[in-house]
Amino acid sequence: MGRYTGPSCRLCRRAGEKLFLKGDRCFSPRCAIERRHIPPGGGGQRRRRVSDYGVHLREKQKARQMYGVMESQFRKYMTDAFNTPGISGNNLLRTLERRLDNVVYLLGFADSRKQARQMVQHGHFNVNGRKTDIPSFLVKAGQSVSWTETSRKREFFADRTDGLPKRTLPSWLTLDLTQMEGQVISMPPDNELPETINSRLIVEFYSR
Template sequence: MARYTGPKTKKSRAFGQPIYGYDKYYERRKYPPGHHGGGRRRRQKSDYALQLMEKQKAKYTYGVLERQFRNLFHAAESARGVTGEILIQFLESRLDNTVFRMGIAPTRRAARQLVTHKHIVLNGVLTNIPSVILRPGDVVAVRGKSQSMEVINESVNSKSDVRKFPWLEFNKDKMEGTFVSVPERENIPETINEQLIVELYSK
């Protein structure tokens, strides 16, 4: 399966929440997509359907492919602790997600593009792998030549308030931030029921 590049609002409507952030078009049409989306009575979903939808929601939210997601789940399953929480922590600790959370990019999709196009430096080393899982103390910075890019400056000046993410620190002037610690589940704002994902993979 290729990475999803289609209409964001359509996916948000399918999941019943703005998974890509605030969307004025979603706010106007909060019912499911399709010709009868707003008026047709829908049958109650089975447990399997709910579990599958939750997994799909997590995949689309973080922009992760099926194989990557499954590998992350198996890594979380073999780690010490609650599997579902560790899975969400892994997703939050990805380099592309961290670039987005720090405000360097306006969306996760844009953050992934910045990383793959070599605009981001990790611990002083240029990297183009969005899926790198960060560890406490890792330093993420915008490459010197890239600090004048309009998209980065606009995002940093409008969205670089990381105070609501206590596991991150960011310096606007240096365009450099630190992944201070692995985030606690209660501090991660995504409304994903990870227990349903665990149940799905446990079948």
């Protein structure tokens, strides 16, 4: 099955919470959760009790959709998390946070992770001075993320960097506004991993 190409807001309604897939729209009254806070399909009239398996599945799907990861890739991340010393759930979230498209989003260069993924695929960014167009590239501590010289000469660069969104920058990232270059200075600490994702449920889902 290929990547989901349907309405992004439908995924938020299915999850029952904002997944921040549409950038600024998620913070406006036009957000689907604000306008219609019911699951898609059937008008929301019937509400069945969700089984334990369904609870675990929904949490896994929510994490996948939030980061835009395919099932096979997500399963690989989970396998690596099990094989890495430490808490498996935190290992998984730490890997997802270090994806290049997510780092670009956190630095404020994109309005959403979906837009950041597209920008990376179009070759707008360097990692340690080398052009990288793989959204799933895992940025390591000490590596920097910057715009390519070609992209800096385009009007697109000015539009994206003129007044970056006031997004709280995690402590494991730094941003040089003069050079428009970000750097990963450490691994994401446990206390700064996404609290909206219950990684314990995801670990239990793959431990069945």
